[in-house]
Amino acid sequence: MNTGKILVAQSQGIYIIKFVGDVRLNLCGTLDQYTDEMFESEKFKTVIIDLTETQCIDSTSLGQLAKISILYKEKYGQLPTIISTQDDINRILLSMGFDQVFYIVHELVSQVEYLDELPLKSVDEDEMKKRVLEAHKLLMNMNDNNREAFQDLVNSLEDK
Template identity: 50%
Template sequence: MSTGKIQFAEQDGTFVLKFVGEIRLTLCSALDATIDQIFSSLNFSSIVIDLTESCSIDSTTLGLLAKLSILSRQKVGLLPTLVTTHPDITRLLHSMGFDQVFNIVDQPLQTPEQLADLPNQDQSEEVVKAKVLEAHRILMSLNDSNREAFRDLVMALERS
C-alpha cells in the first residue's frame, strides 16, 4: 500500500493543499487542523486543492473537503477550486456532488514551490471517531445518494 501526504502553502492570500498518493483517515486530523488555520487567517482570497498526484481519497477526507467548501462559502462567499486530472477521481467527485460545492478544473495550476508536508497529529480514538462522524454527516448533507450511501455507517458510529 502506498502512503499519502498532504502538502500546504499560502501565497498572496491563496491557500494551496496538494494531495499526493493515497489520502486516508490517518491524514484527516492534520487536514482538519489546517482547515481551521485557513479560516483564522486575515489574508484570504482563494483556496486550491490539487488532486493531480492523488491516486485515491477516502470518504472521511471527502467529507472534510466538503466542510472546507461549506466554510468557504459561509465565511468569504467563494467556492474553492479542485484540480483533478484523473478520470476516476473526477468521476468520484461528481458522484459525491462536489460539482455543486467546488469549481472543478481539469488543467493543472501552478502551485507554490514552498509546499510543506502537514505534520502528523496524534489524536485519541474518540476524537478520530468524532471527525469521521462529522465528515460523513457533511457528505450526507450534499445529496440523496450520499445520504443513502453513508446512512448505515453514520448510524453505526453514533451507536458505538
C-alpha cells in the first residue's frame, strides 16, 4: 500500500484537495491546518475533494472531510464535492453517510496536473488526540449508524 499524501491546488478561489495512497491520521494535522487556511482565505470560493487515487482512508481522515463539509455549508449553504471513482472508497463514503453532506461524483471529468504536496506537519500526542476526538465526534453527528460505531472510541478518548 502506498504511503499517503495530500496534494493541493488553488486557482481563482477553487481549491482542490487530492488524497493519494493510504490516508491516515498522521496527515490530520496537515489537513486541519490547510482547511483553516483555505476557509480564512479571501480568495476561497469552493473546494473539490479528489479521492480517485485514494487506496485507503481511515475514520479520522473521514472526520476531517466532514469538517470541511460543515464549514462549507455554514459559509455557503451548499454541499461541497467529492470525486471518487473507486468502488471500495465509494462503499465507505456511502456507509458513513457522506452522500448526505457532499455531492459525490463517480467519474473523473478532467485531470488537474499541477498539484503541490502538502508538507507533513508534526503534532504532539495531545494535539493528535484532540484532532482524532474532534474528527470522530463530527462523524458521529452525521447519522445514528456512525454514532453507534464510534461511541466507544469517543468515550475512551474522552476518559484519557
